[in-house]
Amino acid sequence: MTVDPGLPDHITPRRVVIIGGGFAGLFAARTLRHAPVQVTVVDRTPHHLFQPLLYQCATGILSEGQIAVPLRHVLRRHENVDCVLAEVTDVDVAARRVIGLRPTGRPIEIPYDDLIVCAGVQQSYFGHDEYALVAPGMKTLEDALTIRRRVFGAFEMASTATDPAERRRWLTFALVGAGPTGVELAGQIHEVATFTLRNEYRQFDPDETTVLLLDGGKEPLAPFGPKLAARAAKALAGMGVELHMGSIVTAVDARGIEVKGPDGTARRFDAGTVLWTAGVTAPALAGQLARRTGAEQDRAGRLKVRPDLTLPGHPEISVVGDLMSLGHLPGVAEVAMQGGLYAGRRITRQVERGAGEPRPFRYHDLGSAAYISRGRAVLSVGPVHASGLVGWLGWLFIHLAFLTSFRNRLGALLTWATAFSRETRRERAVTMARVKPGEDLYHPVPESLAARERTRS
Template sequence: MSNGRTKVLIIGGGFGGLFCARSLGGDDVDVTLLDRAACHVFQPLLYQCATGTLSIGQISRSLREELARHRNVTTLLGEAVDLDADARRVTARRPDASTFELDYDVLVVAAGMRQSYFGRDDFAKWAPGMKTLDDALTIRRRLFAAFEIAETLAPGPERDGWLTFAIAGGGPTGVELAGQIREMATRALANEFHSIEPEDARVLLFDGGQCVLDSFAPGLAAKAATILEGLGVEMHMGVHVTDVRREGITVTPKAGGPSEDHAARTVLWTAGVEAVPFARRVADKLGATSDHAGRIAVEADLTVPGHDEIFVIGDLVGRDHLPGVAENAMQGGLHVASCLRRDLKGKPRKPFRYRDLGSAAYISRGHALLQAGPVKLTGVLGWLGWGFIHIAFLTGVQNRVSTVATWLSTIARARRTDRTFMLGSGTSPEQPYTWAACGPVTHPRAVDPA
């Protein structure tokens, strides 16, 4: 740009990037927000989309629409792939694989994390993660199609495999998925099938720790375990998942001992996260220190050492054991905007101070956990607190209203109104039916979905 204003380039439209861009709206800077999906996704509710409670439109909003009133903010679709720190330029890739370049005066890396399979990326074929809208829709397809396929099978091991759901990871996402699958099977689907009893569906939850939700207070974690057991979730603690395949998984005790095979045609992965490739590229190009997951060591003001023009915020921050939660990203985005405004006024930047607003996890109807400082809530009170927090941070008034209405309907009638799933087309490589045999499908009518 030729107007002499500071050019701010934000990589990522998650909580950190969005809050930074919105805060800078109207300031004397030119902001470009680059995101690979062109929409803001409320990740804490992805599991409700996956299990049919909410639609993708209720938990996401177009970044272009969200930022339209800020005339100094431009949104672009693309994925950052390379950095030239000397020229202050980022190379981005379009969906068609062509590239373009973006210059900046200030760079804000808010690209977030992706699912980690701890070096076994081959697991992803059979065990989708829970980080994007695509992931949520993939999981929805697998969950509801599993019941449909089981309905066509005679009683026996094959049917049992389709009615067994394995979840790797006992953190908030894993716990929420486990609880919702059991609630879905026992309430929403209970009277809709003829050959199977959906409430017989087994949900197996595996984790390497000694308890679920180990980031919560011990009392709350114990309460969560009790609620899950009451729902019928089978918990296997202290184990590593060592193999994932078409028919199930293998787990190995951390303390040693023989491995165990579990037949499960639906496996979901929530066990870990790692930095996106661009974040690792940034660390490499800048010579910055990063941990095993790719979090980048930063200064007190969230800038990369030796580069006060490059900020890192959100899950990618490798400092002070900051948690990978939405509040950290939001506060980081607001902090960067504050720093830039102080720069414009010739004032020194202030260090970033994270304020812990608490953590929450929803398990089933009437059961949620909420901890905020000394306040620890469970049961209905935790559930109400959880709902209030999530509604408050959803983008767009329409999304808030429709989400509340959907929740009320679900509570009253046990319905899940967004259960539609697509199997894809045998002739389209963009939407393959995930259980189809590997390789090109030349005769769609001959495809065996099992």
């Protein structure tokens, strides 16, 4: 399988196919820039998404273009890289071909010598996909725009309310999942209500908004460790966010949410907006790959990899990013970037120097940060733990440092400076669907889910 480094022109270069243009895929493609290989990045969207800031797009701070850049644009100077827009449905492991569907619905097959799978994970509703009908997740650009429409739409709906209970319901936001995304969304929605929308409504004060953060676990931001988790909980409570830990969701509908509390009692919260960031699950492709290669999947369906990030018995298939299951590494951008880098380097070395047992992947934890609200964040970098303003400055530094690789720092800094210093979020514009009976402009029911709902009831 190895190819000589000094590749003569008439020999077809080794073909590397990368499934997914997220952090892992992008870093793998970049690492392979100077390797004598032909790289194809397949993704079902044309853009690379800066997912850690999706919540800022959802709450009107950043525009779509500020968190989603065309993959082709990022990789335009990588002459050995081509981008293909397609949804990968299967991999023919024996014939070494990736099988997918073009946006036209036309099938496509892409042969590979090396395959890097970084297709990511999707929102999990723990077997209750019907919750998605009323409680959007936070994984894609579409999700962010749906949440933007619902969050700002909820205040509009509150202004149309004719009785106090209806208004209170529209001013209640229930967020399921107290991980970084849930905590960040809670902080942002609170800020929208108390700061951004100040003086904008005549019939009520948006300040009356209630933000509920519900989670089955013991504390918010549990992966940050007990000390920062406690500080985050304190910061959220101090802002007025209602934390309901140890709460298991038992039902979600268009008017609220039902949970079983820590003491086992059932409780209902009326809420006009329910957002879901509680869990993730691997896409169907992971199951296909497991069946075809005999690889194991973990509880969330992620693929278990060897220390060199390949599937057992298949040194030509690496799995990196959120879809990779290795030890207890978290599903964060940093792990994906380092995994992509490792997979790209491993292939480069093989091509240039021939095969050989590579050093196992080692994750260098550069720290994690979660932004709670203006000037408040929690940050954990090695032994250093910070919260409040120091944490926020750390957050700012980390995000500017990473953003710089593909957006200009100045632009982001200016945007944030504007959002923090003035009573405005610049990206509040939403598009609205037409009214159909039984729904409003801000809450159109997706056709597929509506149909499913109809057959159920």
